[in-house]
Amino acid sequence: MSAQNPSASAAVRRRLGALALHPLTLALAAAVALLALGEAISPGFASPGQIVSQLTIAALLGMVAAGQTLVIIGGREGIDLSVGGVISLCAFVAGNLMAGTDAAIPLALAATLALGFAVGLLNGLGIVLLRIPPLVMTLGMTGVIQGALVILTRGVPSGRSAPALTALMNQPLVAGIPGVLLLWAAVALGVCLLLHNTAFGVRVYAIGANPEVARIAGMRPERIRALLFGLSGMFAGLTGFLVLGYTGSVFVGIGLQYVLPSIVAVVIGGTSLAGGIGGYLGTIGGAITLTVLQSLLITLDAGPAGRQVIFGLTLLVLLLLYGRQRGLRG
Amino acid sequence: MPLLELSDLRKRYGGIVALDGADLALEAGEVHVLIGANGCGKSTLCKVIAGSVLPDSGVLRIDGAERRFRSPREAAAAGVGVFYQELSLVPSLSVEDNLLLGREPRRFGLVDRRAVRREAERQLALFAGALGPELAPDSRVADLSADQRQVVEILKVLGEDARLILFDEPTSSLDRRQVAIFFELVRALKREGRTVVFISHRMDEIFEIGDRVSVMRDGRVVETTAVADTDPGRIVRAMVGGEAAAGGAPGAAPGTAPAPARPGDATLLRVDGLSAPRVDGVSLELRAGEILGLGGLHGQGQSALLRGLFGIEPGVRGRIEVEGRPLRRPTPADSIRAGLAYISGDRGRDGVALLRPILENLAYGLVTREGGVAFPRGRVAGRLGPVVERLGLRFGSLSDPVRSLSGGNQQKVVIGRWLATAPRVILLDDPTKGIDVNAKADLFRMVRELAEAGAAILLYSSEDGELLGHAERVLVFNGGRIVRELSGEGLTRHALNEAAYATPGATPGAEAGAAA
Ligand SMILES: Nc1ncnc2c1ncn2[C@@H]1O[C@H](COP(=O)(O)OP(=O)(O)O)[C@@H](O)[C@H]1O
Ligand SMILES: [Mg+2]
Numbered sequence: 001m002s003a004q005n006p007s008a009s010a011a012v013r014r015r016l017g018a019l020a021l022h023p024l025t026l027a028l029a030a031a032v033a034l035l036a037l038g039e040a041i042s043p044g045f046a047s048p049g050q051i052v053s054q055l056t057i058a059a060l061l062g063m064v065a066a067g068q069t070l071v072i073i074g075g076r077e078g079i080d081l082s083v084g085g086v087i088s089l090c091a092f093v094a095g096n097l098m099a100g101t102d103a104a105i106p107l108a109l110a111a112t113l114a115l116g117f118a119v120g121l122l123n124g125l126g127i128v129l130l131r132i133p134p135l136v137m138t139l140g141m142t143g144v145i146q147g148a149l150v151i152l153t154r155g156v157p158s159g160r161s162a163p164a165l166t167a168l169m170n171q172p173l174v175a176g177i178p179g180v181l182l183l184w185a186a187v188a189l190g191v192c193l194l195l196h197n198t199a200f201g202v203r204v205y206a207i208g209a210n211p212e213v214a215r216i217a218g219m220r221p222e223r224i225r226a227l228l229f230g231l232s233g234m235f236a237g238l239t240g241f242l243v244l245g246y247t248g249s250v251f252v253g254i255g256l257q258y259v260l261p262s263i264v265a266v267v268i269g270g271t272s273l274a275g276g277i278g279g280y281l282g283t284i285g286g287a288i289t290l291t292v293l294q295s296l297l298i299t300l301d302a303g304p305a306g307r308q309v310i311f312g313l314t315l316l317v318l319l320l321l322y323g324r325q326r327g328l329r330g
Numbered sequence: 331m332p333l334l335e336l337s338d339l340r341k342r343y344g345g346i347v348a349l350d351g352a353d354l355a356l357e358a359g360e361v362h363v364l365i366g367a368n369g370c371g372k373s374t375l376c377k378v379i380a381g382s383v384l385p386d387s388g389v390l391r392i393d394g395a396e397r398r399f400r401s402p403r404e405a406a407a408a409g410v411g412v413f414y415q416e417l418s419l420v421p422s423l424s425v426e427d428n429l430l431l432g433r434e435p436r437r438f439g440l441v442d443r444r445a446v447r448r449e450a451e452r453q454l455a456l457f458a459g460a461l462g463p464e465l466a467p468d469s470r471v472a473d474l475s476a477d478q479r480q481v482v483e484i485l486k487v488l489g490e491d492a493r494l495i496l497f498d499e500p501t502s503s504l505d506r507r508q509v510a511i512f513f514e515l516v517r518a519l520k521r522e523g524r525t526v527v528f529i530s531h532r533m534d535e536i537f538e539i540g541d542r543v544s545v546m547r548d549g550r551v552v553e554t555t556a557v558a559d560t561d562p563g564r565i566v567r568a569m570v571g572g573e574a575a576a577g578g579a580p581g582a583a584p585g586t587a588p589a590p591a592r593p594g595d596a597t598l599l600r601v602d603g604l605s606a607p608r609v610d611g612v613s614l615e616l617r618a619g620e621i622l623g624l625g626g627l628h629g630q631g632q633s634a635l636l637r638g639l640f641g642i643e644p645g646v647r648g649r650i651e652v653e654g655r656p657l658r659r660p661t662p663a664d665s666i667r668a669g670l671a672y673i674s675g676d677r678g679r680d681g682v683a684l685l686r687p688i689l690e691n692l693a694y695g696l697v698t699r700e701g702g703v704a705f706p707r708g709r710v711a712g713r714l715g716p717v718v719e720r721l722g723l724r725f726g727s728l729s730d731p732v733r734s735l736s737g738g739n740q741q742k743v744v745i746g747r748w749l750a751t752a753p754r755v756i757l758l759d760d761p762t763k764g765i766d767v768n769a770k771a772d773l774f775r776m777v778r779e780l781a782e783a784g785a786a787i788l789l790y791s792s793e794d795g796e797l798l799g800h801a802e803r804v805l806v807f808n809g810g811r812i813v814r815e816l817s818g819e820g821l822t823r824h825a826l827n828e829a830a831y832a833t834p835g836a837t838p839g840a841e842a843g844a845a846a
Contacts, residue, residue, distance in 0.1 A: 199697045199705045202690050209683035216642055216672060216680050217747070218663035218698030276685045 023270030023278075027285025034292045042299050052178065054291050056169065059184040060246065062287040063239045064258050065265040066191050067120070067232030069283045071134070072266050073195075074228045075208030075275025082123055082138040083236040083262055085145030086116050087255025090240030092149060095159015095250045102164045112241045113234050119145070120233015124226030134229075142259075149252045157251045165245035180242060187238075191280040204228065209276030264314055265290050290314075331394050333358040333525050334379070334494060339388035341374055341549075348374040349385065350549030356494070361516060361526045363536045363557065366546030367569055367827075368628075368792075372529050373415050375546070376496045379527075380412040381405030411492030413500045415529075417483045421472035426450035428471055429486050453485040456515065460507045476503040484512060488519075495519065496527040501535060502629055505608075513539050531627045533562045533831050547571050566831050570824060596653070598786040599755045604648035606638035610810035611648075616755065616786040621777065623801025624790040626830045631810035632790040636757040639788075640665045640672040642680075652755060666698045671748035671756045675763030677737070681744040684733040688725055691732050691743050692717065695751040717746045722772065738769025745776065756780060758789045762796065774800055794826050806830055 019025060038045030064083050071078040090112045097108040119141065126137045168179040195201040206214040207221040214221050239258065244250060268286035271278025293314075297307050332355040341349040348371045356362050364372050377383035379390065381399030390397050392408060399405040402412075412418075419428045426446050435445035450467040465478050474482065480503050487495055497516075501509050516526055516539055530536060536543060540557040545568040553568045599616040609631045616622050624632040638646040641660035650657040652668040665672070674680035682691050689707065692714050697705070711728055718728075721742045725735060732740055741761070748756065758777070762770045777800065781787050791797050797804050804821055806814040806829035814829035816822075 197705055197707070199702055202693065202697055202705050205686055205690065206683050206694060209685045212679055213681060213683050214694070216640070216662050216674075217694035218661075218666045219694070220663070276683065 023268070023282030024285040026270075027268055027282065027289045031285070031289045031292045034289070034296055038292070038296045038299055041296075045295070045299060048176070050295075052172075052176065052181075054295055055288070056178055056180055056246075057294075058288045058291040059180050060239055060242055061258060061261055061265055061291060062184055062284055063187060063235055063242065064262040065269075065283045065287050066187060066280060067235030068262045069191070069266050069269070069271055069278065069280050070195075070204065070228045071225075071232045072263075072271055072273060073208045073275055073278055074204055074225050075211065076225065077134055077273075078208070078225070078228070078275060079134050079263065079273075080120070080123065080138050080229060080232045080236075081135065081259055082119065082141040082145065083232065083239075084253075084256035084259040085142040085149075086119050086233050086236035087240040087243055087258055088149055088250070088252060089119070089145050089255075090116050090237040091244040091247075091250040091254055092153065092159055092240075092252075094241045095161060095244050098160065098162045098165070098244075100160040100162055102162045105162050105165060108162075109241055112237045114237075116237020116240070117230045117234040120236070121226060121230035123233065124229030127229065128222040128226050138229075142256075146252065146256075153250075153252055155252060157249050159244065159250045161244045161248050165241075166248065169242060169245040180245075183242075187235075188280060188284055195279055200224075205276055260308070260312070261287075261290050261294075268314070332356055332391075333393065335389075335391040335394075336375070336379070337389045337391075339375065339378055339390075340386045341371075341378065341383065342386060347549050349378070349388075352388075352546070352549060352551050354544060354551050354554075356525055356527065357542075358525055359520060359523045360541040361520055361528055361539055363540035363543040364527060364529045364546060365531070365536060365543060365565060365569065370546045370569075371549040372546055373498050374549075376412060376498050376527070376529070379405065379494075379496060380410055382412075406490065406492070409493040411487045411490040411495045413483055413487045413495070413497040415498040417479055419471045419479060419483060419486070422470065424468045424470055425454070425465065425474070425482055426467040428482060429453055429489060431486075433489075449489075453489060456485065457481050457508065457511055460505075460511055477505065477508060480504055481508060484515070488515065492524070494525045494527070496529075498529045499531070500528075501530055501532065509535065531831065533565070536565075537562075545569055562831060563828070566828050569831075570827050598653055599788070600649070600651040601639065602649040602651075604635065604638065604646065604650065606634055606643060606646045608634040608810050609638055612810075612812055614805060614812070616788060618754075618784045618786055619781050620803070621781050621787040621789055621801050623797040623804035624788065624807060625794070625797050625804045625816075625826050626807035626813075628792050630807040630830075632807050633759050634810070635807075636672065636759045636788065636790060640670055640757055642672070663698055666695060666751060669752075669754035671695070671751060671753035673744055673748060673756065673758050673761050675741075675760040675765075677740050677744065680759075682732045682740050685731055687729045688723075688732055688735070688743060689714070689728040692728075692746050692750060695747040699751045714746070714750060717749045720749070721746050721776070738765040738772075741765050741769060741773065745773065749776075749780075753785060755786045755788070758787065758791075760790055760792050762791070762793070770796075794823055797826065798823060808832060 035046040035051070044050065064087065067083065068080055071080045093115060094108040094112045097111055098104045123134075123138050123141055126132045127134050168183070171178060173179040173182060195204065203214065203219045203224055206217070206219060207224050211221040236255070240255060243254060247254065265286035266278070266283050267273060268289060269278065269282025269284070271282060293310070294307060297310060302310065334356045336352060336354045339349045339352040350371075352371065352375055354375070364375070366372055374383060378385045381402045381404050384400065390399070397408065399408070420431065423431070429450050430446050434441045435449065436442055437445070447467055454461070454465065454467065461478060461481060462475075465474065471479060471482065480500060484500055487497070501512060504512065516528070519526055528539060537557060542554060543557050543560060543565065544551045544554040545565055546552065547569060552571070596618050597615050598618050601612060601614050604612045612631070612635055614622070624635070626632060634643065637643045639650060639660070641662045641664060646659065650660065652670065655668065657664060657668050660668075662672075689711055693705070693710050696710070696713075723742050723746065724739055732743055735743065756777070762773060765773070774796070777787055777789070789797070789801055798821065803815065803817040804826065805812045806816065806826065808830065813832055816825050816829065
């Protein structure tokens, strides 16, 4: 039968090939391989309980990386280094608003999201209006936030998570799955729909791929870019809120450990740092792979410095690979 | 004895003859103008003198001695400096590094950055006040505008201290003030006894600065005279050659040519006193079904007018009406919603997002025109189906990136994007640049269909043939203004050339008289 319709079977084969090469597939394959390696070295590494707890950590990374994905796709050297500062700030604010009571959760969540969005929008306005490079703007913002936090907290951990938030992070909700994973699934669905099935998504990719073409087609690249930074701040704010639930209370530098991994997750996920191509599915795979890699390094007792080195190297190697790929295509 | 003498220079590029026995003699201390239609071999001639192109045959003498430059370095050593039409700047380097490239001042064997900065500032000061504030010695050349790059290339050549300097279209992007400063510098060179070759398409410039003028045609120098002994009409006749005899009547003055009457055709676009950077008080009317051509030399404001109309370039003043409704300080989104479309031949810059799928590229216009939140890919593809069919677009899948297409098919994607918005007025900005003959024919077939279906078309083309073949009326631009309107019998290749090379500012009637 298939011989009668070679073009159809060719199309199917092409689709399968594309699926096999999708960054999500590749990243998940890498994660499974790492899990198997971990299980071999230290039995129990890949137990269901362990996998769930690793996914919980991956969820936190995945949510910051959602914002990072958006600003990177938006192009013009889009990158958000301030996510660490925003996570710390929002965790601090949420912890103090909540102060251990469930009733204050809605207010704390709303305040956190709004604050994250506002900080991100400030980044965006500095970048598009004052033409400050994103790297510089968001790094500067990190400095300002961290400084403010030191003044606000005087360096002492403060704030307290509410029981319900802590449960969301740590207790199974349905079928042994904690609420945070369901939340991540919802966020993932939302981000993917936004990027692929809305006019806004079409615009985001267009301004990343060729801002001048986008402008001539009637889009407003500056406005969209500023908004993307706002969204990145909002996702970082959400992450800060959840981090509070995960750790219970907040110290000043709690968010900084997410900055580099959030970028690496995006890049492993196949989104080009040059903008205009990529997507959130790949980033999800990247976040999971990175988290498993991190756990494996802890199991192997590589130490925090060693972990940083490995992340840096991973980023470099991937950039080299993707860079070469672009060269081939171009 | 002439400073430099060329005899019987020949150069072929495959089947194309660039130089076909060119002769030229330059006297020491003169400003020698070289003029000729595009592709007649002016740049090739310069490159032979500069040692960057080796001629197939011919003799080059300097001070009577036969020379053969095998590299630009050898020519530079003999005192030849060149302003290259395509510019010789390194985009990734700063202005100062470009200005002093290869001859940086040194101290203790190292580049003396302070001296470099001082020297660059001294040179830039020559154009003080005419460059815009954003040009600093440490600006990257890649970030500069076209006129700023040309100025930097001018300064770079001047810094080489050559005794023969060839300027290959150095003023094509400069504004009047910059040209005035450049001419002062040329006069200073002349006072120092240096020899200058100056290539330009602008008659007024030629008569202002030239001592002698040589006209080139088809790879040969056909006439050399003192500038004082010639006039624009004679120069144009020498340039276009045999066609001059067959040429039609001089064109009518602007606005006097009766538009072909087509009762019932509504005016779709009315522009009144529009000014913008490089556009100076343009008025025109465009009716449904009409293809109106914009002619003249490249860069005389045609493209600036179209981009200003569409809202791409800011700083537009004057009245614009689309279907009777005013369009004030338009942005592209406003223009698109008002029923305009803009198709540029510069696909890489203005046309397609190469990395994005064909589907998205086709849908950009719709997304803007219709707004809306959702982007249902399947439904959008369905709606674009007829457009894709009409274009005869050849592709694997609509989700393939545009970069997988050939140049002609990429251009079809741009056209399809605008067809999908059912525009009333279509602005075509040299739309056939770099596409093959078939794609060109397809494009114009479509443009005609659109006009027949009631759209109004404003067509700028750098190829006279396209204007002659498709436009019923042509407005000839010079220096940002409409200097002539040609239509009917008066619309001939000769009239187009004559109007294009006319001096801006002179009254059209006087020019027509001089040229006759
Ligand atoms: N490097 C090249 N390869 C092929 N053809 C060329 C090249 N350079 C110039 N030509 C051709 O030679 C002819 C003369 O070109 P050029 O000297 O640039 O003309 P002009 O400067 O008078 O416009 C043109 O037909 C042009 O297309
Ligand atoms: Mg040339």
